[in-house]
Amino acid sequence: MVKDGNLSMFERLGVALAKSKNTGNLDVVQLLQATLAPLRIELHSYFPELSEVESKLIRNPFTVNVHLLPDNLQEEFLELVNDSAAKDSFETLTLTKFWTRMSETYPVVSDVVLNSFLIFPSIYRCEQGFSTLLNMKTKHRSRLNVEHGLRVCRSNTTPRIEKILCNKQAQPSH
Known part of the structure; x- marks a missing residue:
């Protein structure tokens, strides 16, 4: 420290x-x-700190004592722990894929876990959007409507500039 x-x-x-x-x-x-x-x-x-029980629930639900969980999770959690197909899936899949698959069968328990997984990416995407907007809004480019420009900047798709230019006429004849 x-x-x-x-x-x-x-x-x-x-x-x-x-x-x-x-x-x-x-x-x-x-x-x-x-x-x-x-x-x-x-x-x-x-990123609020996870309790030890929540952390164990995320990493390996089959090691958590059911009495440590809130009452609304206990019944569904017992079904999950006693499901042999879930145990097999846990051993073969990554944590995110396992909990995503369990969300269909055990929605209450998996919602608690998946909400913990979603904290970082959602905050990251939001902060990244604000940074993009800050870079777009300069003294020379101070439009009020930045929707389209922001969408282009935040898109993962690379624009095909050549194709766009082929469809445009440079100067219309009179």
């Missing part, structure tokens, strides 16, 4: 402090702590 002076996750900073003859390492650690504290609060607002 940074407060203990462990800077292993900041490799270059650790090397620079080791090379320097300055004894102000404590000041650097305090500055780093002050910088990281708001970041930690921000991350917790985006």
Whole structure:
């Protein structure tokens, strides 16, 4: 941890402090702590910590004690744990594919798990959209309606410029 002076996750900073003859390492650690504290609060607002039970439920539902789960999950969870086809699927599929497949049969339990999976991608896509919009809205390009431009920028499809240009006439004759 940074407060203990462990800077292993900041490799270059650790090397620079080791090379320097300055004894102000404590000041650097305090500055780093002050910088990281708001970041930690921000991350917790985006990604609330999962309880140990939720974490076990996501990683391996067959090891979770049913009494630790909320009452609304217990009945469906017992059916899942005793389903031999689900156990076979768990051993052969990735976690995301397993829980997606279980969402049809066990919707209540899988909804809890899939909501945990969806936190990062949905926040990432939203933040990415705002960054794209910020790059589009410049002093020279300040249109109010950015729907079409934003859609083009956010699309995964590469435009076929040559085909678009072939369908356009450069200058209509008079």
